[in-house]
Amino acid sequence: MTEFIDPVLTFIADNPSLAGLICFLAAMGEALFLIGLFVPTTVVLVGAGTLIGLGKLDPVPLFIWTTLGATAGDAVSYWIGYLFKDKIKSMWPLCKYVEIIERGEAFFKQHGGKSVFIGRFVPGVKSVVPGIAGMAGMDFTRFTVVNVTSAFAWTVAHIAPGIIAGSALDALGQVSTRLAVVVGALLVIVFLAVMLGRWLILIILPLFPNTHAVIIKGFARREDRVSQWIARNFDPAHPRSAGMLASAVLLLITMPAFFWLMGEVAPGEPMVRADLAILNLFDSLRTPAGDRIMVFMTTLGDGVVVAAVSIAVAAYLFLRKAWRRGTGFAIAMAGTALFVPLFKLLLHRSRPIELYAGADAYSFPSGHATLNAVLFGICAVLVAHDLKRWAKAAIFTVTATLVITIGFSRIYLGAHWMSDVLAGLLFGTAMVSAFAFVFGPIHNEKIGRTTLAGIVAATLVVFGGWHLSRSFDTALATYAPHANKEILTASGWRDTSWRFLPSHRIELNGDREEPLVIQYSGSLEAFAKTAEKAGWQLPPKWSLTTAGGFVEGETPPDSLPILPRSQNGRQPDLVLIRKDPGEARGGRWVLRLWPSRYEILRGGHLSPLYLGSVVHEDILRPMGEFSGPKTDVEVPDAADNPALLLPGAATRKRADGVEVVLSSGRATETLSARP
Incomplete structure (x- = not known):
């Protein structure tokens, strides 16, 4: 792809046995009992599939190695469950994940032997189902047949997308190496953000309850009202206490980070030089095809589209008589809409290019990044409310991908400095965290999650498509590369x-x-x-x-x-x-x-x-x-x-x-x- 990545690709391509061994270990690691939660197998296998699509690896040995690894991992998990039975629930650190084990037991009870096949594709239970099969005494011969069959199907499902992606990147690289680099950079940024969120939801939070309980007991011993309120609302027995605590911690991190970043964009600071360097980097990578993709995303995040989606969401919440959440949503969006121009006028930071008039002529923070982060972040909180961890991870993955891509488009097109977008994402995340903290405990306002998600998607598609049809060509001309000589x-x-x-x-x-x-x-x-x-x-x-x-x-x-x-x-x-x-x-x-x-x-x-x-x-x-x-x-x-x-x-x-x-x-x- 590029002269810097090529040595790595060449090394792997010239050592297919090593590539096969890596895929074997990755597939086996994800299938091991509970350990699979920590193994980022998807990126390894999709990466291997990408190398196949780029013509760097032979697909047949890789399919064999991966299938064998997945089969071996499930077999080891089966014997762990068969040998230890219910003792697993009391063994450290497995005892921290009793909820996942119990979910796997319920899944196995519902689907029986075929759960070994189905469970391999279900986030949240795939790392425990083989062990549950062993705990339940499933016949090993029958287990092996299902294990091998599901391992083959799972391998195809993980490597095939990489092959498609590799072929697409190869085609992009033949059209323009710069476009391939931009697309690859965006995918890496989205992947890192998604993986961090996934690990937080699926791995870190389950380890927290004991420490959580000790802290809350300390507050419970105090007699002042604040301590008693904290002890009452953050009690580990409260089903929403972990989410509230995570929201509070995230708020305490993102808001100070925003104000720190605001101080770093003063003239002469290293961040200002970094902004210019990154702007020049993306300017050198721009291509007509990349411009069209990024203009599409940035237009989809325009204020008129955000306003349309916001009105639709607010109307639905009030029609469902979810008064507190509807009011909170309206306050969050209105507050953000006022906050962005206020800080723009306060800092008077110039944009890389001239785009708008008035307060919007200034740059810090990015309105696109801030408003879209708040809008879609709060929608994700409402849709994911009270769902299982893997479902929450999936919803926030889609949301993060959309918001980060819109923010990325602003940097690529030269409409904002990198620090503007980072500040917008930080403030947006803080607002979403505050909303989740305040309105997360509410349980007597019923909201149709599927209906709300459908309203957001439909409004985005219909109104966003209408806006794109009217303004895409104009936006393409507006964001065209400008000579800066x-x-x-x-x-x-x-x-x-x-x-x-x-x-x-x-x-x-x-x-x-x-x-x-x-x-x-x-x-x-x-x-x-x-x-x-x-x-x-x-x-x-x-x-x-x-x-x-x-x-x-x-x-x-x-x-x-x-x-x-x-x-x-x-x-x-x-x-x-x-x-x-x-x-x-x-x-x-x-x-x-x-x-x-x-x-x-x-x-x-x-x-x-x-x-x-x-x-x-x-x-x-x-x-x-x-x-x-x-x-x-x-x-x-x-x-x-x-x-x-x-x-x-x-x-x-x-x-x-x-x-x-x-x-x-x-x-x-x-x-x-x-x-």
Whole structure:
């Protein structure tokens, strides 16, 4: 897919037996009694299927290994249940998950032997059903037949989507590698958010009751009203106490995080530099197909669509006479709608591009991210209310995917800085947590979950589709990539403007790194040819062979590929290396030239201006078994800066004493040696 991921894919593709073993262990781990709750098998198997779709793996061995792993895991679980019987419920830490075991027993009692097949596909019980079959004394021969059959079907269900996804990504990569990178990045972000939520709901909360009970007993001993209220409402015996406590904790985390982030977007802070770097990164990855996808999502999250869904939800709640929840929902949405422009006017932070007028012309926080997080988050709370944990996980997974994708679209399209979207998601999550905390204990207001979910989906589809049909083309033009180039005259650059260009490389996290000691306006090919005369050469490309050099202790410095470095979100257009002379195992110099947003006007023609660094890397060889580059010199001596080899090159000295080489690559244009 990309030159950075390709070595990993090549390694796995060249070692199918290792890939098969990994899939075997993952499938077996998910099938083990209760342990399967902790094993992220889905990402492993979907990833393996993706590699098949990309043509990196042979499907037949992978299917066999995965099926065998799933079969073995269920067999082990069966024997655990058969040997320990009901003792399992009192064994630590299995005793923390008695509710899941009892749910598995009820499932097995309802479906009998076929529950082994069905249960493999049901979240929340699939990791316990084989053990329950053993506890119930199910005939092992019959169990084995069902086990093998279900394992094969389960393998197909998990690997096939990956194959489809891999084929799609391969097709996207053939159309545009940049589009494939954007789609892959979005999938990774959504996956991480969903997995964290899933682990919180399905794994962490069941471990909490004992600690929960100890804390509540401490409050119960106090006689003041606040302590008694806490003890009464957060009593572990209360069926909704765990949810209320989780909401309270989430509120206490997200709200301070929002105000911390607000302080980090002050001018000069690292977050501001990180925002610009990430904006540049996505700007370099934009494609027409990616633009259409992201404009679709951002239009679906527009204020008119949010208003339509909000009115439909509020109307339903009041018609069902759910007065308190309806009022709470209306207050949350109205409060958020007032909060967003208030903070925009308070901070006056400019957007990356000009879009709206009034308060909406400002950037922090993102209205799309905030309003959609509150709207769909509260709807998810209402729909998931009092459902089982796996059902809650499924509902919040769908909600998080939608909200995160809308927020992601704002960053991709350059409508907001990354910190704007993060702040919106944090505040939105805090509002949802506050709603769940206040209105979660209510049990006498009956709401049809399916009806409410249907109303939200129908309104989103109907009204959102109508809005898209009217405004999609206009939005596509509005969010079209904007050229952000600044033109400098050749004389102005040589005399004064060079001082105001970036002095240090900026990482994606906003940190200042090594100084930028080259400003070059000319042909990269000419630069490379001139530097070649002094021993500079192109570095080896990433491949299985070159990547393997990092785990060998005798790899020469000029045989190791270059680790990626970005400047303000941009990747270098030219990378050159030069091995230390006379040393077989010494270090190397590394030159990188990054594109800037500046162009030099010379003789009626524009030339891009590149900014570059020259650093020295010492090759560390711990225990003689590895080769790892470490930067030990960030400012080269004049003799080690290859830009001085170019015609017309001259040096300038910054206020911090660092010398910068300016060159246009033209012999006829001599730069005066001004200080």
